[in-house]
Amino acid sequence: MGRISSWDWEVGRKKVVDSLSPLQDHEWQEEPYVSPDGETLAAIVKVGDGEFSVRTNDEVWESTFEKLWFLRYSPDGRLTALCQQDMEWSLAIDGEPWGDFAEYVWETKFTRDGSSIAAMTKIDNKYSVALNGTPWETVYENANQYALSPDGKRTAAVVQVISLGQADVEGYKKGVFSVAVDGEPWDGRYVNLFTPTFSPDGARVAAQARLTSYDYTIAVDDRPWQKTFQQVWEPVFHPKGAGVAAPVRSGGKWGVALDGQFIWNPRYVQCLGLQYSASGEKLWGVVATGFGKFTVACDNVPWDATFPIVTDLVLSPDGSRAAALTSEYNRNFRIVVDGRVWPGTSDMAWPVVFSPDGANAAAVTEKGGRFHVLVNGKAYEQSFDRAFSPVFSEDGSKVLIRAIENNSCVRIVADVARF
């Protein structure tokens, strides 16, 4: 029994908040966020001159801050916001600042289960990552693109380890960047490093590496692949430890390399967003089979239908099914699951969510300002002023709809069979 099973899954609807109008004495109330279980609606509110707090349903945090922003729920239901007090910053969790205040704190990240929270931190003009409130011991003149390991125990970021004078082009080309894992830098110096990524067990780190101005490859634990390419995108670890895969560009075309060797020959105009199935048997990605012709490919086999744009590739938990959003010029969004297009188009769409058994898929769309919740392509009977991504029950038989209608926040549990 997981966290989700402990939620209220009784079919029906309830009003979580009757009125979303700002509470008395609140000068303004910012955009709302709904907790994963749909039981709480939160928003940053201005409670006085230069004083901000957070409203949760009809309550307000006791603490107030000079500034609050980036209000986000952790997957485990904790409510976080970046907060400023006495000109210093921290992350407030359910109203309480974590750790010491810093010169700046930003870019909150959570593990999937919410057990760990991390954020970038600047102290005395030096940069590091703070994990659950504790910054690295080693700090850098710059750090960015940080990652949090899936188990929530480690963090890594691209760090600048050698200072550069103004317009020091030659110095830059010699390599001034490294990846720091839990603050400890790799020995290697790189022209650039991008998007460090942890292995599923958190033991290894891979990153896109620019070895010279012209040679890109993937570095795994500071060891670059033997082969270099014209460009690379985000690497992914095989879930069972059978290597690291990444989209790579060669001869002006994109393919996929595993540990430096092509497993998808370069034939695509674009290839990105690789994801392995849970067993590692299948490898999925977004590809363009021609100029302006995007689709999803599994094991180098593209879906038949192509679209001007494909985004938000999502796999079912076991990775046997896939869904993506398609659009043209950011309009006419369609949801495509397993290569088949759901009926209808929308003005905007949110990523598909699969039920734990992978049998059902749901998504939120917006058309003409009305939000719709779709399960397996069919819309829920009612549309909303706003809807947040739906959540399936653990057995997949029910779906939780979190929405705003008529200035109130509602929580609806519906039978999947009703769709």
Place this chain on the structure above:
Amino acid sequence: MIEIYTFVSGPLAWIAWSVFVFGSIYRLVSMYNLAKAKDGSSLAYMSLPYSLRSIFHWLVPFGTLGWKSDPLMTIATFAFHICFFLVAIFLGAHVVFWDTAFGISWWSLSDTTGDIISFVVIGACVVFAVRRLALPHVRNVTRAKDWFALLLVAMPFVTGVLAYHQIGPSLLMTILHILSGELLIALIPFTRLSHALFAVFTRSYMGSEFGGVRRVRDW
């Protein structure tokens, strides 16, 4: 001499035309294949309406900034191209030739008109040559290839006029005229004159980019 005439006006003509036809096909096909392989992000924007829009505007003398900027060049260019085709296709002697070779016949220019038009072509070539010599911005970029192309197109007209007016040995001039014409035809696909094959596509592409992507006129 007459054997040479028979050869140049017979088998050699067929060879020249074959080289032109097959050479042109080869150049166009290989260029298209190259475009498909390497210029996909350009081909995708080709648009017939915008291509035609662009071609139409550039077919109007003084209809574009370029044509307005150098009136003499504009007049010479239009006169050259129009007269070139008129003479090549409708000159009386050529019409007889088309009839003999292909069994097709059509209206022909009077000899006098043909003569005048030929002089217009030669005059235009003189303008081109003088520009290459006298204008610094043209001289600066003129290379042997450019003179060669000019020579190629001028020669058939010069020899044709000489032959028509019976200046010099008549048969020799006629042979030289046919030879230079054949040389011109055969070399069109392989010299600067290949713009005869490609200009419609470069113009169309520019028209398509400016019309479809950039949303402005390209003239």
Place this chain on the structure above:
Amino acid sequence: MSQIADRLIDDPGLAAGVASLTPERIEEVVTRVLKGEAGAKLKAYQETCMRCGLCAQACHYYVSHDSDPSYSPVSKTTETIYELINKKGRVEPSRIYEMAQIAYTECNLCKRCAHYCPIGIDTGYAMSMMRRICYQLDVVPQYIRDTSHSHAATMNQMWVKDDEWIDSLQWQEDEARDEFPNLRIPLDKEGAEIYYSVIGPEPKFRTQLIYQAAAIMHVAGVDFTMPSTPGWDNSDMSMFVGDFENMGRLKRSHFESAQKLRVKKIVMGECGHAFRSIYDMGNRWLGYADMPVPVVHAVEFFWELLTEGRIKIPKKLEGPVTIQDPCNIIRGRGLMDKLREVTSMLCEETVEMVPNREHNYCCCAGGGVINCGPPFKNVRMTGNKAKADQLAATGVHTIVCPCHNCHGGLDDIIGYYELGMHPRFLGDIIYEIMEKPEGM
């Protein structure tokens, strides 16, 4: 007539690059780029260009240098990329220096010559390919190379660190709240109608532009957001350097940051080259035929706000103005009518420069030339006497100038030729004269 060899300028980037070149390496790189990246377009251009010289008068460098033929577009292509094609890359390293200086600093890639070429040769493209070769040869002017490095390291062109960006926005929000107590610059607001994007210099040097944009958004009641993460900078010097790989990375980051926020469209500030990067070059490198998220230039956005009456102008700006048509949004995207309509809604009188609209002259800062830095400033000054004459002939003081590069370029020209004029952004004018309801 002068020659490029007579006007070489010392630049550490060009010098260091050329110093490490060998003829063999040049040949190898040129062959690789010509075979691997160039295609039918370049081949057809090189072959069918009749060297007629009609394009000469199109170019402000040529016009400004008393018709010096070495500045004509056809001369610049003949001396660079066409020569490399003809010689199959067999040239001396010193020649690459000359070619690089021509390609990076004596052509703004403004494409004005497109209006002059009967055959339809795209000189801007040919020069871009020349820059691509120079980049692959590591022969790039120092300052623009540094800017491109910044793009790779930070995804913005000014080495702005992630927190500095957010801090600049929050600072401007604070400042603006003195004037508009309820003003917000909403960060990462998912589902907002508009994603507002700027270029690196705005948080670095021109923060008042962020203030003004926020004020306009606030008064007009626009549902907008700005991203707190990289991708916010739409500018792209990697494109002009010839580092197309990083251009692709930058544009991906820009578009994906907007897609992630589920906005309907991106509105960008008053920048020209960034616009080129999203509708023309960056999107294509990524394989997108059209922009994945529509990007609306400030000119068009202001036009919408003004025509819909969301911004009210009680009294127009006094005195005559003239209009600078930025190449990348006018010749590049046809915004000349909207620019004039916006100007007439804001200003009492417009005195046009001649030529204008899509036939305008470039400011000579564009195409990355101003980003090549101080060593090449004089190239821009002597290279655009044409613009100085154009400006002076209008006899006005204020220039409506909806482009960052044009601003920099015109400011320099105005100073150099002592014109006593002043370029202004549309947002700056709107902010000054718009109706600002009390207590908003």
